Amino acid sequence: xxxxxxxxxxxxxxxxxVAFAVVAFLTGYVMGSFRMMILVYAGGVFLTTLITxxxxxxxxxxxxxxxxxxLAEKYPKPQPQEPVVxxxxxxxx
Amino acid sequence: xxxxxxxxxxxxTFAVTILVIMCAMASFSDTFNTPSPTARVEVLNINWFQKQxxxxxxxxxxxxxxxxxxxxxxxxxxxxxxxxxxxxxxxxNSLNQISLWDGIIPSKENxxxxxxxxxxxxxxxxxxxxxxxxxxxxxxxxxxPKTGKMFADxxxxxxxxxxxxxx
Numbered sequence: 001x002x003x004x005x006x007x008x009x010x011x012x013x014x015x016x017x018v019a020f021a022v023v024a025f026l027t028g029y030v031m032g033s034f035r036m037m038i039l040v041y042a043g044g045v046f047l048t049t050l051i052t053x054x055x056x057x058x059x060x061x062x063x064x065x066x067x068x069x070x071l072a073e074k075y076p077k078p079q080p081q082e083p084v085v086x087x088x089x090x091x092x093x
Numbered sequence: 094x095x096x097x098x099x100x101x102x103x104x105x106t107f108a109v110t111i112l113v114i115m116c117a118m119a120s121f122s123d124t125f126n127t128p129s130p131t132a133r134v135e136v137l138n139i140n141w142f143q144k145q146x147x148x149x150x151x152x153x154x155x156x157x158x159x160x161x162x163x164x165x166x167x168x169x170x171x172x173x174x175x176x177x178x179x180x181x182x183x184x185x186n187s188l189n190q191i192s193l194w195d196g197i198i199p200s201k202e203n204x205x206x207x208x209x210x211x212x213x214x215x216x217x218x219x220x221x222x223x224x225x226x227x228x229x230x231x232x233x234x235x236x237x238p239k240t241g242k243m244f245a246d247x248x249x250x251x252x253x254x255x256x257x258x259x260x
Contacts (some may be wrong), residue, residue: 006094013104023109025118032168034119034239041115045108053100 005059013052020044119169120241126167132160132232132248134177140211142223143259150223152216152255156195164214165236166201173198174235179216180249181228191216193230225257242248 001009020041028037094100140153158177165173176195183189193212198204233247 009100010094010103012099014107016109017104017111023114026107028119028168029122033169037115037119041112045104048108049104053097053104053107055097086130 001060002062002064004062008009009052009059013048016044016051037040066093110162116240120238123167123169123238124239125206126164127163128164128246130160130164130234130248131251132158132162134158134230134232134250136230136253137198139207139211139254139256139260141260142256144221145217148221150218150221150226152223153211154193154216155209155211156194156230157207157209160232161205162198162234163201163204165234166204169238169240170201171237171239172200173204174237176233178231178233179228179253180231181219181222181226183218185220189218190231191218226255227254229255 021044024037024040024044027040028034094103135157136154137157138155140151140155142150145151156177160175162173162175163187174195174197177193178219179189179191179193181189192214193216194208194210195209195213198206229249229251230253231247233245235245237243
């Protein structure tokens with residue numbers, strides 16, 4: 001999963017869960033059934049899990065463009081690289 | 094969010110947090126319900142009234158208990174526990190409570206009932222104070238919600254009196 005995909009997955013997860021919670025609560029309250037609320041919410045959590053947890057292809061639409069190794073070896077090591085590369089390295093860990 | 098485990102963990106944590114909030118809201122929604130229960134208890138007969146060998150008074154009576162507790166039930170109510178207690182004052186104790194009958198109401202459909210019964214639990218005084226004693230019959234109930242705090246209330250019915258003599 002690439003960087004954009006991770007952001008998308010997190011946002012999708014939060015929005016979907018809150019939306020399902022609101023729908024579940026309203027359904028349960030209107031129907032007067034606590035069971036209904038739990039069932040709707042459980043279904044929502046299951047669906048959200050299916051969508052946001054596996055590494056689906058649409059989370060990988062922005063792959064990182066690394067320098068070709070042969071190209072990198074032409075330059076001395078300590079030379080500062082492009083800001084994009086140096087920024088990602090510590091975050092990736 | 095970079096690995097399967099991280100995403101699964103984040104989702105589970107957030108889902109449970111929201112579930113807690115939903116349960117709290119469900120519990121809070123109970124405060125909008127203003128119950129108006131009614132109850133009536135009749136003493137149909139004093140079956141017998143005697144002094145036990147060691148000196149305590151005991152009464153057996155036939156009761157007709159009718160109540161409509163349907164308004165106690167909301168979407169967040171699991172069940173209601175209800176009991177009828179005889180309450181009276183003696184020189185030694187300002188309040189004596191004796192449970193005579195109890196029951197568990199599992200659903201709103203069962204919350205309107207009329208029961209003809211003799212006292213389920215023995216009505217025994219600690220001493221011999223029951224002759225001609227005036228007492229209250231109180232219908233207590235405890236509402237057990239699916240989530241949230243349990244709460245209780247009661248209806249006090251006054252003006253009952255035991256016979257002046259053993260029989």
